[in-house]
Amino acid sequence: MKACYIEQFGDRSRLTIGELPTPQPAAGEVRIRIHAAGVNPVDWKIREGYLNDLFPHHFPLIPGWDLAGEIDSLGPDTSRFKPGDAVYAYARKPEVQHGTYAEYITLPEAYVARKPANLDMIEAASIPLTCLTAYQSLFDAGALQRGQSVFILGASGGVGSAAVQLARHRGARVAALASGRNAAYLTQLGAEKTIDYERGDFIQTFGEWMSEGVDLVYDCFGADTLARGKMCVRDGGRLVSIVDPEGGAGLAERDIQFRFVFVEPSSAQLDELREMIEAGDLKAKITATFDLDEAAKAHEMIEAGHTRGKIVLRIP
Ligand SMILES: NC(=O)c1ccc[n+]([C@@H]2O[C@H](COP(=O)([O-])OP(=O)(O)OC[C@H]3O[C@@H](n4cnc5c(N)ncnc54)[C@H](OP(=O)(O)O)[C@@H]3O)[C@@H](O)[C@H]2O)c1
Numbered sequence: 001m002k003a004c005y006i007e008q009f010g011d012r013s014r015l016t017i018g019e020l021p022t023p024q025p026a027a028g029e030v031r032i033r034i035h036a037a038g039v040n041p042v043d044w045k046i047r048e049g050y051l052n053d054l055f056p057h058h059f060p061l062i063p064g065w066d067l068a069g070e071i072d073s074l075g076p077d078t079s080r081f082k083p084g085d086a087v088y089a090y091a092r093k094p095e096v097q098h099g100t101y102a103e104y105i106t107l108p109e110a111y112v113a114r115k116p117a118n119l120d121m122i123e124a125a126s127i128p129l130t131c132l133t134a135y136q137s138l139f140d141a142g143a144l145q146r147g148q149s150v151f152i153l154g155a156s157g158g159v160g161s162a163a164v165q166l167a168r169h170r171g172a173r174v175a176a177l178a179s180g181r182n183a184a185y186l187t188q189l190g191a192e193k194t195i196d197y198e199r200g201d202f203i204q205t206f207g208e209w210m211s212e213g214v215d216l217v218y219d220c221f222g223a224d225t226l227a228r229g230k231m232c233v234r235d236g237g238r239l240v241s242i243v244d245p246e247g248g249a250g251l252a253e254r255d256i257q258f259r260f261v262f263v264e265p266s267s268a269q270l271d272e273l274r275e276m277i278e279a280g281d282l283k284a285k286i287t288a289t290f291d292l293d294e295a296a297k298a299h300e301m302i303e304a305g306h307t308r309g310k311i312v313l314r315i316p
Contacts, residue, residue: 003102004295005060009049012296025075025106036125037100038066039298039311057096064100065092068124078109086115090128090265113270116277123284126310131273133263134162141259142216142240146171149214153229154221156182158310161285164189169281206232285309
């Protein structure tokens, strides 16, 4: 099969397009013919070797954890799908080698869900990783309820764009931190308050909006933004980060609960997201598409750290 892969860690020049063996589904697995693969920051971090201590990695390594495609064949002991079914999935397996920048992948059935009927393959491939991350962060770790408030740091990227929409759909008040060029975009997604991190101290602007602090700060950026964002949580509230596992230091005396989230595959949550998408409550937000052969260009764009919404690769 055609695939984009690396044979050692390194920069974008390591991305190679070539032929690799087509995988065969084991018991409990389905094989998917991939039509489109979402591009995420984790893809370039894996390419550089930054996650090598977290999961076993093997070469040749195909990056990519997001897909939309169709069921191609079934392994033994599978029951939920038939060949030809249109599906989408978050494809993180326990070992990093067989990703989604390829024509085929095999996955446990439990990772896979039916594709939203109103999205094409490109749109559907933009959903799983970011929307599952936002869902598990806001609702599982963050326990966000109707009528509560959330401040999302790094709100215009892949995860943030999903989080703003999901929080609004839940009935929460949303403040969103990004550069000023994304203010109108975030308002259109449902943010009540947009704050530009390039214009002075964002804590002051935030405080003019909600002086007592929000129920939940959701950190999608880390570093100094997280350090200052902590001050925007109300006493007794919550802080969730998807970037910094150590981000909760110094919060205990204010009775603030901290959780670090690393997104898990879940076909049940993908089913729930599909219902929201088909009802028009959650939209795919795509800023650029590239052919598989142009994966290096897609990595250049995602590495810059200013993607609005998502980048997706077309798999021929
Ligand atoms: N733990 C997990 O399970 C998990 C899952 C998904 C992602 N992640 C991580 O979460 C992070 C976000 O992912 P993503 O896909 O949303 O990334 P992305 O699409 O690249 O979005 C980056 C966002 O950060 C904003 N930003 C840039 N500089 C900023 C600053 N100084 N202060 C505040 N915001 C700033 C950008 O806004 P502007 O464009 O306006 O600058 C944009 O909204 C990445 O580090 C990714 O690896 C973790």
